[in-house]
Amino acid sequence: MVPPVQVSPLIKTARWSALLVGMIYGKKRYDYLKPIAEEERRVEAEEKVAREEAERIARQLAEASDDSILK
Amino acid sequence: VLTAAVTYSKPRLATFWHYARVELVPPTPAEIPQAIESAKGLVKSFQAGRLSQITVKDALRNGLVATEVLLWFYIGEIIGKGSLIGYNV
Numbered sequence: 001m002v003p004p005v006q007v008s009p010l011i012k013t014a015r016w017s018a019l020l021v022g023m024i025y026g027k028k029r030y031d032y033l034k035p036i037a038e039e040e041r042r043v044e045a046e047e048k049v050a051r052e053e054a055e056r057i058a059r060q061l062a063e064a065s066d067d068s069i070l071k
Numbered sequence: 072v073l074t075a076a077v078t079y080s081k082p083r084l085a086t087f088w089h090y091a092r093v094e095l096v097p098p099t100p101a102e103i104p105q106a107i108e109s110a111k112g113l114v115k116s117f118q119a120g121r122l123s124q125i126t127v128k129d130a131l132r133n134g135l136v137a138t139e140v141l142l143w144f145y146i147g148e149i150i151g152k153g154s155l156i157g158y159n160v
Contacts, residue, residue, distance in 0.1 A: 001086065001089070004089065004090045004092075004093035004094050005093075005094060006093065007093075007094050008106075008109065009098050009102035009103070009105040009106040009109070010105075010106040010109040010110055010113075011136060011140065012096070012097065012098040012102065012106070013098045013102070013103055013106040014106075014140045015139075015140055015143045016097045016098065016143075018140050018141065018143040018144040018147065019143045019144070019146060019147040019150075020147060021144060021147065022143065022144040022145060022146060022147020022148040022149075022150070022151060023147040023148070023150050023151040024147075024151060025144075025147070025148055025151060026147065026148035026149065026150065026151020026152035026153075027151040027152065028151075029148075029151075029152065029158070030151065030152045030153065030158050030160070033158050033160045034158075034160045036160070037160035038160070
């Protein structure tokens, strides 16, 4: 087996600091995105309720006004 | 199947540790000033115009090392956001 190479200290510090910075960045961005997604979900749920109500009314009107004999 | 996986991975784990103990170790507090020194030396050499004297082979090697350092940033981001692909909000 090839003996392990002595990595230069610059590369070692760069690697581990990049790891640390990456972890902090990931955590911060996650905390930033989470409330935005919850807000979107809430808005979507409200609009869904309103939309289904409108669809129901439209469907009832269509049923009442079409010329089928199967009523 | 579990015992087979363990017996398969033991020697490979041993070789991984054999290299990782020397190569992947975080820098000791004594090495951090050395790292800053060599970073300063890098900047100075680029100011002295050594950029025109690097061989392509050296440039490619340094580019690969730089890419690997950036790779660790993305690994850190995966750990920080707690999921492999995308943010689970």
